Amino acid sequence: MRRVLVTGLGAVSPFGAGVKTYWAGLAAGTCAIRPLSLIDATGFRCRIAAEVPDVGAGSARRSRADRLALGAAAEALEDAGLGAADRANAALVVGAVGGGMLEAESWYWARARGERPPRWAASLRAMLPAAHAEALAHRLGLGGPRHTVVTACSSGAVALAEAAELIADGVVDVALAGGVDAVTRMCFMGFNALKLLDPEPCRPFDRDRRGMSIGEGAAFVVLEAAEHARARGVRPHAELAGHGTTTDAYHVTAPQPEGEGMARAMRAALVAGGVAPDAIGYANAHGTATPQNDRIEARAIAQVFGAGRLLVSSTKSMIGHTMAAAGSLEAVATILALTHETIPPTASLLTPDPEVEFDCVPRVARERAVEHAISNSFGFGGQNITLLFRRA
Amino acid sequence: MPQLQRREVVITGVGVVNAAVVGASPALGAWLREPRPVARSRAGGGRPAVRLPEGTLAGLIDPDEARRLARVCRLTIAAARFAVAEAGLDPAAGLGIVVGSELGDFTSTIAFADGYLARGPAGLSALLFPNTVMNTMAATTAIAVAARERTLTLNVPTVAGELAIARATAAVASGRADAVLAGGVDELDPLVAEMLDALGDDGVRGEGATFLVLEAERVARARGARVLGRIAGAAWRSLPARPWGVGRGVASRAIAEALAQAGREAPDWLYASASGDATRDAWESRVLSAALGSRRVPSVSLGALIGHHAGLGALHVAAAAWTARVGLLPAIGGGAERVAGGGLVHGLGRGGGHVALIVEAA
Numbered sequence: 130m131r132r133v134l135v136t137g138l139g140a141v142s143p144f145g146a147g148v149k150t151y152w153a154g155l156a157a158g159t160c161a162i163r164p165l166s167l168i169d170a171t172g173f174r175c176r177i178a179a180e181v182p183d184v185g186a187g188s189a190r191r192s193r194a195d196r197l198a199l200g201a202a203a204e205a206l207e208d209a210g211l212g213a214a215d216r217a218n219a220a221l222v223v224g225a226v227g228g229g230m231l232e233a234e235s236w237y238w239a240r241a242r243g244e245r246p247p248r249w250a251a252s253l254r255a256m257l258p259a260a261h262a263e264a265l266a267h268r269l270g271l272g273g274p275r276h277t278v279v280t281a282c283s284s285g286a287v288a289l290a291e292a293a294e295l296i297a298d299g300v301v302d303v304a305l306a307g308g309v310d311a312v313t314r315m316c317f318m319g320f321n322a323l324k325l326l327d328p329e330p331c332r333p334f335d336r337d338r339r340g341m342s343i344g345e346g347a348a349f350v351v352l353e354a355a356e357h358a359r360a361r362g363v364r365p366h367a368e369l370a371g372h373g374t375t376t377d378a379y380h381v382t383a384p385q386p387e388g389e390g391m392a393r394a395m396r397a398a399l400v401a402g403g404v405a406p407d408a409i410g411y412a413n414a415h416g417t418a419t420p421q422n423d424r425i426e427a428r429a430i431a432q433v434f435g436a437g438r439l440l441v442s443s444t445k446s447m448i449g450h451t452m453a454a455a456g457s458l459e460a461v462a463t464i465l466a467l468t469h470e471t472i473p474p475t476a477s478l479l480t481p482d483p484e485v486e487f488d489c490v491p492r493v494a495r496e497r498a499v500e501h502a503i504s505n506s507f508g509f510g511g512q513n514i515t516l517l518f519r520r521a
Numbered sequence: 522m523p524q525l526q527r528r529e530v531v532i533t534g535v536g537v538v539n540a541a542v543v544g545a546s547p548a549l550g551a552w553l554r555e556p557r558p559v560a561r562s563r564a565g566g567g568r569p570a571v572r573l574p575e576g577t578l579a580g581l582i583d584p585d586e587a588r589r590l591a592r593v594c595r596l597t598i599a600a601a602r603f604a605v606a607e608a609g610l611d612p613a614a615g616l617g618i619v620v621g622s623e624l625g626d627f628t629s630t631i632a633f634a635d636g637y638l639a640r641g642p643a644g645l646s647a648l649l650f651p652n653t654v655m656n657t658m659a660a661t662t663a664i665a666v667a668a669r670e671r672t673l674t675l676n677v678p679t680v681a682g683e684l685a686i687a688r689a690t691a692a693v694a695s696g697r698a699d700a701v702l703a704g705g706v707d708e709l710d711p712l713v714a715e716m717l718d719a720l721g722d723d724g725v726r727g728e729g730a731t732f733l734v735l736e737a738e739r740v741a742r743a744r745g746a747r748v749l750g751r752i753a754g755a756a757w758r759s760l761p762a763r764p765w766g767v768g769r770g771v772a773s774r775a776i777a778e779a780l781a782q783a784g785r786e787a788p789d790w791l792y793a794s795a796s797g798d799a800t801r802d803a804w805e806s807r808v809l810s811a812a813l814g815s816r817r818v819p820s821v822s823l824g825a826l827i828g829h830h831a832g833l834g835a836l837h838v839a840a841a842a843w844t845a846r847v848g849l850l851p852a853i854g855g856g857a858e859r860v861a862g863g864g865l866v867h868g869l870g871r872g873g874g875h876v877a878l879i880v881e882a883a
Contacts, residue, residue, distance in 0.1 A: 257765075275758070276684060277677060279675075321645065323647045508656065512672055
């Protein structure tokens with residue numbers, strides 16, 4: 130098994146394009162959840178989301194999600210300083226759910242009205258989750274192993290774990306991995322139908338939390354075998370020291386009530402990283418702000434690490450739940466917390482839930498140097514993953 | 522680059538549900554001895570396609586369970602159960618799942634959207650929504666067979682089944698998993714068929730599910746499992762192509778790497794992913810020629826018989842294990858060619874996904 134380092138970071142978040150902009154927003158505790166503009170929210174109880182203000186990154190002929198992905202992926206590759214030869218052999222793993230559904234929905238909505246909208250063929254070709262990886266590989270010259278993982282809301286984190294395994298197992302030296310999702314009608318309407326959305330910006334770990342907020346974005350990282358990074362003379366951001374991936378096999382939408390699968394993922398990550406529970410200083414929680422998730426996740430973290438033994442925060446309080454991007458945006462937030470020695474806050478936390486026995490870093494970022502941190506992501510279908518990062 | 526030590530990976534169970542085969546490896550073997558084309562229908566729109574006859578699924582899934590499951594999830598679970606039963610595996614010992622799908626559950630996705638378009642927010646179904654996410658087949662199957670290790674869903678055009686088997690093989694070979702249920706599934710929604718027609722995919726389309734139980738050979742032998750074949754090499758790479766497009770490049774390391782893992786210079790025979798999608802099939806022929814040179818390698822694709830779907834690639838792997846066991850390569854149109862040795866299962870997808878697996882007798 131080879132050590133896996135993070136040597137490039139890229140993010141397009143509801144704060145805007147770029148890792149610097151992302152960290153500035155997180156560190157300031159800014160909430161980017163605002164009235165929806167991309168889709169018609171008439172008639173819905175919730176009408177807010179964390180949209181990316183300026184998508185940029187290439188032709189408007191591409192899907193919004195492809196442009197989000199291209200922006201973040203290009204930044205990560207540039208940050209890592211990877212040349213064409215390394216790119217040609219690099220693996221690409223993308224976590225995706227919605228694909229180009231936003232544009233496909235426009236096509237389908239128009240079709241239902243008996244219209245034939247322009248660019249329908251381009252919309253359909255870019256519709257599947259796999260389309261992001263095809264666009265990225267083609268545009269950025271990535272010719273190594275490529276795959277697209279769909280594990281619902283944990284997809285972005287699973288992509289990082291998949292890429293890390295390809296490196297650890299000696300298949301490739303370098304990989305680009307991350308997750309992406311744009312706001313879609315399907316997602317917004319679905320979580321509305323499940324009554325899981327708060328009409329106000331979400332408040333993870335708050336006693337009075339009422340559900341999640343939808344977000345969008347993309348984050349990609351360059352992962353690299355330690356000896357390869359050393360040979361290139363690159364300074365890593367962090368080490369991806371381990372991960373644990375489990376399945377609840379319990380319910381299609383609800384987590385197992387005791388957090389058994391979540392706790393198993395956290396323990397597996399510790400074992401993989403060869404790290405004791407008390408070495409972990411910070412957990413970037415899945416923290417969706419649904420009553421159920423936050424209570425069960427806090428219970429699972431307490432089972433593994435002991436109640437109150439580490440700082441826990443949910444950056445979804447600022448950027449919402451960015452779906453397939455969430456796991457990778459939160460992985461980047463966790464890495465930045467290590468490098469900046471600052472724990473991003475749970476921005477909207479006013480009244481801590483007494484059932485959550487952790488300091489959830491309310492409202493204001495906390496200066497704290499930690500050696501190890503974890504990032505949790507859980508998806509529909511009980512698809513749990515914990516990523517473990519070590520300070521480089 | 523250091524290739525770390527690889528564990529031997531074997532197939533211990535097969536489950537197939539499609540228009541030609543329903544059952545475990547004996548049912549597949551019986552069909553492979555004399556593979557006949559399956560009737561194509563035009564039901565619901567689009568060009569003629571190979572559809573699963575109504576009623577096939579009804580006998581496979583208990584009605585109470587079926588009520589809660591989308592059709593594509595029922596397909597997945599039925600094939601998965603055949604495979605797990607044939608393997609005689611106890612999932613409590615640790616079972617992961619890798620599902621490959623090209624299209625996911627578009628039937629539910631379309632029904633969910635139609636609810637809104639007909640009745641506004643009041644028409645939205647909370648029950649349908651989880652099915653709009655492509656991991657729904659993996660999630661329901663994990664519950665159905667009590668698989669609690671890693672569960673992955675992989676999406677890629679054309680080669681999702683081959684990719685799922687290759688990814689699962691890598692997980693077992695590296696020692697990260699002892700047993701993985703892996704394969705592919707797709708169903709053919711009429712609107713999706715219409716969209717694919719409009720995009721110029723002119724292959725024969727089908728639907729169904731094929732799943733295999735892959736295990737570390739040492740673990741499988743220790744528990745006395747019947748071994749159906751060995752996956753001696755598995756690799757996947759990316760060839761440049763636009764989304765859903767057919768590319769021109771032919772230089773990919775997938776075949777060479779899979780052969781190297783298996784310690785072979787060339788395959789003795791091969792299963793290709795051709796299914797009548799003319800431009801894509803021609804690209805695959807060029808990629809194979811570039812990798813294998815002028816050597817004649819007996820080849821077959823079952824895609825034209827049962828229709829292209831994500832289950833096809835996994836079915837090709839199970840069929841390759843049968844070929845390696847009995848020494849027969851099925852021929853389209855009747856008969857079979859006598860072959861020996863190990864074979865290549867090859868997949869090249871629209872969008873440039875490229876997968877190579879080497880299958881041998883064990």
